[in-house]
Amino acid sequence: MATNLDLICAKYGSALARAEEKVLNKAIDVLREDGVYTLFLYLDAEKQSAIRGKCLELLRDPDTFNDMLPANCDLATLRARFTGQHEKLLLTKELLEKMLAYARHHTKLGAA
DSSP states (O other): OOOOHHHHHHHHHHTTTTSOHHHHHHHHHHHHHHOHHHHHHHHHHTTOHHHHHHHHHHHHSTTTTSSSSOTTOOHHHHHHHHTTOHHHHHHHHHHHHHHHHHHHHHHHHHHO
């Protein structure tokens, strides 16, 4: 049976329904413009541990990359795990963007 990655992204995104919409919008922009590594730099700089944690949970989900990243992943580990892994990096960027978009929409729904 095929895994529905969209539903997995929705699951993790809905868990961020209480995040600030402004932070989610900026995180999506950073990810789109500068990539996965810079997204984690931004989340660390802004002290957005909840969002960072959900990003890592998504990447550790058995139906995505199955523990590709350790629980307390630092930036050096993140960089090392994606070096030379272009297909995984592109898929990671797509999954994170979908998750953050779902989070943003859940946030809007909660604010309505």
